Amino acid sequence: MEKVCIIGAGGSGIASCQVLRERGIDFDCYEAGSAVGGNWRYPNDNGLSSGYRSLHINTSRHLSEYRSYPMPETYPHYPHHSQVAEYFDDFVDHFGFRDKISFRTEVVRVEPVDGSWDVTVRQRDTGAETTRRYRAVLVANGHHSVPRYPEPAFPGADTFTGVQTHSHDYKVPDEYANKRVLVVGFGNSASDIAVETSAISARTVLSVRRGGYVFPKFMFGTPGDDMISPFLTRVVPREMQRWIMAALLRVTIGSVTDYGLPKPDHKLFNSHPTVSDTLLGRLGHGDIIAKPNIARFDGDTVHFVDGSSEAMDAVIYCTGYKITFPFLDENVIAPADNDVSLFHRVVDPNHPGLYFIGLFQPLGATMVLSEAQAHWVADLLDGSAALPSTAKMWREINDYKKALAKRYVRSGRHTMQVDHYPYLAELKAERRQGAKRARKNVPPLPANYRPAEVSTWIDAAPATVWNLISDVTRMGNWSPECRRCFWRGRKRGVGARFIGINRRGRMLWVTSNKVERAEPGRSFAFQTTTNGVSWSYVLEPDGGGTRVTERWDVSGQSPAQRKRSASFANMLLDGYDAHNEELLDGMRKTLERVKATAETNAPAVLRAA
Structure with missing residues (x-):
């Protein structure tokens, strides 16, 4: 796992x-x-x-x-x-x-x-x-x-008598020899395929929905993107980047309109550019003919939005992916x-x-x-x-x-x-x-989190043990850190509140607590409302004695409480894990002391209750 x-x-x-x-x-x-x-x-x-x-x-x-x-x-x-x-x-x-x-x-x-x-x-x-x-x-x-075709399809596309395919399925140009080929799109694949098919086709047309920018692979004998530095793209404002790149493009290739492509209707870097050293040359030689977007199909004829039309044998959609x-x-x-x-x-x-x-x-x-x-x-x-x-x-x-x-x-x-x-x-x-x-941060509780628990067998009746652990005024006798606990008000049982005074070394802290469960002879539980930790004791008759399980549960802590607990653990110990180990050790000592008292003074405990 x-x-x-x-x-x-x-x-x-x-x-x-x-x-x-x-x-x-x-x-x-x-x-x-x-x-x-x-x-x-x-x-x-x-x-x-x-x-x-x-x-x-x-x-x-x-x-x-x-x-x-x-x-x-x-x-x-x-x-x-x-x-x-x-x-x-x-x-x-x-x-x-x-x-x-x-x-x-x-x-x-x-x-x-x-x-x-x-x-x-x-x-x-x-x-x-x-x-x-x-x-x-x-x-x-x-x-x-997963090829992405035009959505919705162009009107009449289902009447086209030639072959329609996607650049995803294009591998070699051979099948387009002496064919009239229409390439749809203006990305890098469209550029490559138009250039490659134009070398052997009868005619290659490139349908471009909107104008765009063409970046050459080389500028002044150097790969174009090697000229782009982290400083230029991270520190220089984008408008200045546009100005610099536009100047370089004017010097190296001129304007895309010089090659028959439509004028871009957006700023440089506002769409993904086409990278090619060969497309503009093929356009300039007339080996590729630029056309605007498709208006409709009619048999083998493709009509474009500018009113022109071309008879075609094959259409290759270079229209991206899903x-x-x-x-x-x-x-x-x-x-x-x-x-x-x-x-x-x-x-x-x-x-x-x-x-x-x-x-x-x-x-x-x-x-x-x-x-x-x-x-x-x-x-x-x-x-x-x-x-x-x-x-x-x-x-x-x-x-x-x-x-x-x-x-x-x-x-x-x-x-x-x-x-x-x-x-x-x-x-x-x-x-x-x-x-x-x-x-x-405090590590989040794992998905398979289980409360920590310690169990022991006590040679005394459940009622005897319960009277000891449910009397919070005696908690200082059991817990290694608790010095004294006292009730707040006269209420006892579920909902009753008590204060705990705790000490470890020179560190003294006070907790507020609330009883959550009090079933005589069976269970006792309280929550330390100060930090969201719940403590519980479950008692079960076992062979003439009592099996006692003490449980410590932090799943009810809020993120803020968990953070405070971690900070507290870092102050007192070597971090959260060490704090957990200390608490487990404290739980064992608590049950050992309860066990010693219950087994030594069972009749007195019952009389005191």
């Missing part, structure tokens, strides 16, 4: 594996495919990944590489998917956790149970299902597996229009122990950000950091969503945007704050 479950062995999943292994946190990782890599494993038999044969990363090698394991210097600035997959294999083998990954194993169900998580997996080759319990689950299954977690019940999490509410894009405030790694859309690189997320989660798992209150987590989530709505064009792809360096700084700051909370 101390293990953690990691779902997925793509770039985010293996980053999580490495961090947990480094921190000494035991885990199991489940991967549906036969190898690590996710989208970067081509082809991938997991049935989920969306890579294609010509795929390269669109962030530079230096920005993308894990901080714990650099990419080889022999790699190009923008490695091919095969090189990224090789890098992932080397990463796993270097840190030695391949044996912790169960390949061809699909996670089919994840359920919260009593503060833990039951994870059911299916071995894809045999169909055998197994359920194991984990204390936490890290979801790193990616978000490029965020789904088929193994999680909708009562746990149900993304609405790709909107997932997570504290700092990682923590589900409503479900302790459920974390999401790599569930973001970065202006920057995914791998290093996932690695940073995993470090934060490791802090939470090993107790070196703590989360704020649920209310504070929701406040951060709502502030994040307001900032997104203010900055970005409304779109399903802009629900989880992060900026590379600012987000790294955000996680670093939260780790610092979490460490401070961990030093101040």
Whole structure:
């Protein structure tokens, strides 16, 4: 039950594996495919990944590489998917956790149970299902597996006589040779596919719903994102960042309208940019024709909103993906229009122990950000950091969503945007704050908490023993810390109140107490209202004597009372755990003294009652 479950062995999943292994946190990782890599494993038999044969990363090698394991210097600035997959294999083998990954194993169900998580997996080759319990689950299954088509579909789409597909299913351009191809979208996949098909198609048209910005991969012979510094993105105001980047774009590529693309209707950095060194050149050569949004289909003819039309043989929708977690019940999490509410894009405030790694859309690189997320989660798992209150987590989530709505064009792809360096700084700051909370906070009671109890057998009748423990004025005779107790008022029995004067060394403290149960010969219980702790004694006849069980229960403490108790324990002893051990020892001594008195003076006790 101390293990953690990691779902997925793509770039985010293996980053999580490495961090947990480094921190000494035991885990199991489940991967549906036969190898690590996710989208970067081509082809991938997991049935989920969306890579294609010509795929390269669109962030530079230096920005993308894990901080714990650099990419080889022999790699190009923008490695091919095969090189990224090789890098992932080397990463796993270097840190030695391949044996912790169960390949061809699909996670089919994840359920919260009593503060833990039951994870059911299916071995894809045999169909055998197994359920194991984990204390936490890290979801790193990616978000490029379920294609998102235009919703609603374009009018007449069902009448189209050609082939309609999604970029998720695109692998090679060969099938589009001498075809009239329409690519719908303006993201990185749309750019790559339009460029690639245009080399062999009869005609390639790129349908763009709105204008956008195209960033070249290189500026002045240097990878473009290597020119972006933490200082620029964290300290310089965004308006100045826009001005600087706009100037660089004007110098290096000019305006997108020079290539036939529509003028952007939003500011730079207010939507996810397209990164390509080849798209504008193909547009400028006329190998790709830019068109506005689709108005309707009519047989093999596609009509556009500007009144123009084109006869087409194939349509490739590059319209993004739906965020789904088929193994999680909708009562746990149900993304609405790709909107997932997570504290700092990682923590589900409503479900302790459920974390999401790599569930973001970065202006920057995914791998290093996932690695940073995993470090934060490791802090939470090993107790070196703590989360704020649920209310504070929701406040951060709502502030994040307001900032997104203010900055970005409304779109399903802009629900989880992060900026590379600012987000790294955000996680670093939260780790610092979490460490401070961990030093101040008292650990929450475990889900399987049981009150501490001590039991002994006394060679005396239950009535004899009960008369001793229910007389609070004699409590100072039994308890090692209690010096004296006295009743407040004349009331006795349930509801009666009494004061306790306690001392340990030079420390003197006073408690207020209230009787909660008083059943002669059977039980006696009171609560120390000062700190919310309940004390009880249960008496049972046993072989001519009495079995007495003393119980100490802190489950009724409020968070503030628990904090005060911890502070008190830190003053007197070496912390909360030491305080608990001292109390257990005190309970044993209490029962020993009651036992000695009851067995020695039983008749006198009964007469005194």
